Amino acid sequence: MLRVASVDRSFGGRRVLDDISFEVVPGRMTGFVGANGAGKTTSMRIILGLLSADSGTVTWNGEPVTRAVRQRFGYMPEERGLYPKMKIREQLVYLGRLYGLTAPAARRSVDELLDRVGLTERADDPLEKLSLGNQQRAQIAAALVHDPEVLILDEPFSGLDPIAVEVVAGVLRERAGRGVPVLFSSHQLDVVERLCDDLVIIAAGAVRAAGSRTELRTRYAMPRYQLVLDGDAGWIRDVPGVSIVDLDGARVVIELADPADDQTVLRAALARGPVRSFGPIVPSLAEIFREVTQ
Numbered sequence: 001m002l003r004v005a006s007v008d009r010s011f012g013g014r015r016v017l018d019d020i021s022f023e024v025v026p027g028r029m030t031g032f033v034g035a036n037g038a039g040k041t042t043s044m045r046i047i048l049g050l051l052s053a054d055s056g057t058v059t060w061n062g063e064p065v066t067r068a069v070r071q072r073f074g075y076m077p078e079e080r081g082l083y084p085k086m087k088i089r090e091q092l093v094y095l096g097r098l099y100g101l102t103a104p105a106a107r108r109s110v111d112e113l114l115d116r117v118g119l120t121e122r123a124d125d126p127l128e129k130l131s132l133g134n135q136q137r138a139q140i141a142a143a144l145v146h147d148p149e150v151l152i153l154d155e156p157f158s159g160l161d162p163i164a165v166e167v168v169a170g171v172l173r174e175r176a177g178r179g180v181p182v183l184f185s186s187h188q189l190d191v192v193e194r195l196c197d198d199l200v201i202i203a204a205g206a207v208r209a210a211g212s213r214t215e216l217r218t219r220y221a222m223p224r225y226q227l228v229l230d231g232d233a234g235w236i237r238d239v240p241g242v243s244i245v246d247l248d249g250a251r252v253v254i255e256l257a258d259p260a261d262d263q264t265v266l267r268a269a270l271a272r273g274p275v276r277s278f279g280p281i282v283p284s285l286a287e288i289f290r291e292v293t294q
């Protein structure tokens, strides 16, 4: 397990990370979510040892992350890292060699990855000749070339079209499926919502919520329900303990003073006629994000 514990960091007397703690669990995709300037990149750089923490620790399987350990991490930095003028296959093989792979192993890994991200045809083009989305696919391949034990990716989905998002997501999921902990930052809440198993929500340098997607949804689920009837649902305002959030003819969204009243509401509705649907409303990640970062 990758563990970040009580990390603080200031720049010029301004604290930008304040007691940051979270875990990235092997085999799970962890989405790291926060507004611009929240502290995601700074946290990732500290995990990678590119920046030091003022206090706190980062450990991988209980051990401090030394230079040798970091060699086994894969990182896609915010500023990306590949050379624009160098041919893609050539520079990925070169990178693999820097990570200690033999030349044949580096070539094998690169060819597999280029195929996986759909860049085989472009392998001998310089990076700068590719569209931004394809450049990003190459950057992802660069983070994976040495088959890393841990993956840290800064905004891997930004600038990708929906097809490329699926390709990259598939590649990351495969790695997670092999037991690699994957931490990726993103502004795209819909993408994170779809892809992550776990979430870390950060605002103004502090972790506001962390846990599995399901846990967070349950924790922040307001006792809201949607009821759809055949006829007008206006009568529901007279049911004790119910307040109406939104009423639109036969469809009504309500809040219950006590979630246990849901069966009372359902019985009252059935007593009046057919009920087409009734159930709790699961909050979206965007709603949870708004609530915890307010």
Ligand SMILES: Nc1ncnc2c1ncn2[C@@H]1O[C@H](COP(=O)(O)OP(=O)(O)OP(=O)(O)O)[C@@H](O)[C@H]1O
Pocket (backbone or CB within 6 Å): 011, 012, 016, 034, 035, 036, 037, 038, 039, 040, 041, 042, 043, 078
């Ligand atoms: N080298 C630096 N010197 C001074 N301030 C810095 C430095 N690096 C980051 N900061 C500040 O630290 C805060 C956190 O920045 P960081 O890049 O970690 O945020 P982020 O969540 O990654 O944002 P974004 O989504 O915009 O990339 C910001 O206020 C930023 O201006």
